[in-house]
Amino acid sequence: MSDLQKKWDDIYRKQTITKPQPAIVLSRYEHLLPKQGKALDLACGVGGNAFFLEEKGLGVNAWDISPIAINHINNNKTNSSTLNALVINLDSAPFPTAHYDVISVSRFLNRQLTNKIIKAIKPGGLLFYQTFTREKALPGGPSNPKFLLEKGELLSLFSPLTPIIYHEEGKIGDVDKGIRNEAILIAQKPSQ
Numbered sequence: 737m738s739d740l741q742k743k744w745d746d747i748y749r750k751q752t753i754t755k756p757q758p759a760i761v762l763s764r765y766e767h768l769l770p771k772q773g774k775a776l777d778l779a780c781g782v783g784g785n786a787f788f789l790e791e792k793g794l795g796v797n798a799w800d801i802s803p804i805a806i807n808h809i810n811n812n813k814t815n816s817s818t819l820n821a822l823v824i825n826l827d828s829a830p831f832p833t834a835h836y837d838v839i840s841v842s843r844f845l846n847r848q849l850t851n852k853i854i855k856a857i858k859p860g861g862l863l864f865y866q867t868f869t870r871e872k873a874l875p876g877g878p879s880n881p882k883f884l885l886e887k888g889e890l891l892s893l894f895s896p897l898t899p900i901i902y903h904e905e906g907k908i909g910d911v912d913k914g915i916r917n918e919a920i921l922i923a924q925k926p927s928q
Contacts, residue, residue, distance in 0.1 A: 738825070744802035748782065753808055756784035759842035761866035761920045765901060766792060768862065768922060773837030776856065778826060779844035783809040783819075790819045794838060799824040831856040840864040843918075845883050850893045857925040863897060865890060865921045869904060873911035877918075890921040897923035 757763070762785055775794040777786040782805050786798035790813075798821040800806055809821040831852040839857055845867045857863060868877040870884040878884060891902055903920040 738801070741801045741803075741825075744800070745804045748802055748804040748808065751782075753782050756782045756787065758784045758788035759840070759864070759866045760915060761842065761864045761922065762788055762840060765864070765922055768900065769794070770837050770862075773861075774835060775838040775840065776836045778839065778841045778849075778853070780809070780821065781805050781843075783812070783821065785840045785842060786819055786821065787813070789838065789840065790817065796820065797822070799826060799829065801825050834858045837861045838864065842866045843868065843877075845885065847893060854894065854896055854925065857897075859925055859927045861925050862900070863894060863921065863923045863925075865894070865923075866918055868917055869906070869919050871906045871917075873905070873907045873916040885919050890919050894921060894923050897925055899923045 769792050772793050775789040775796045777789060777796060777798040780786050780798035780800045783798055786796050786809060790796045796819045798809060798819060800823065803823050806821045806823045809819065813819050826846060826849060833855050835858065836856050837858055838861060839853055843866065853863065868884050870881060870886055891899060899921065901920065901922040903915060905914045905916055
């Protein structure tokens, strides 16, 4: 067991998990999702995004390094569910090429996966990405810069995709309202 797997297993073991909620990038912009197709939820945790995507009619693969998280998903899906949740170390995972209509990533950042993610999206497919920023309006989230985005970095990382929605509020205005400490990107892979 890797240190990373142990870390996340410990986190999920300590959580009281009710029904996991999807990331704001999905729930707020669900109207942009296709009515059918294949989706991949990366670093899926206990499945908030994966369950949401399946409810919207997509066939979903959910990958996470934590067997505790994946067991939670598998123990809570319905008998008719087609959600495929797997324990996968994303650092060494083989990503299929032009396979997914939707890829969702929330509260996870590994810059080394950027090209793999882009290649795995079908032409015309969408990326829904939400994760932590270095500019913090409120306490919370990771403190290690390795896991925090610079201002506008999501746009730069996924520049081969066409941005549809980009959202980063930072410290502007009333910091007790809105989406703080995180950036949101919805982008589309150009059709060929």
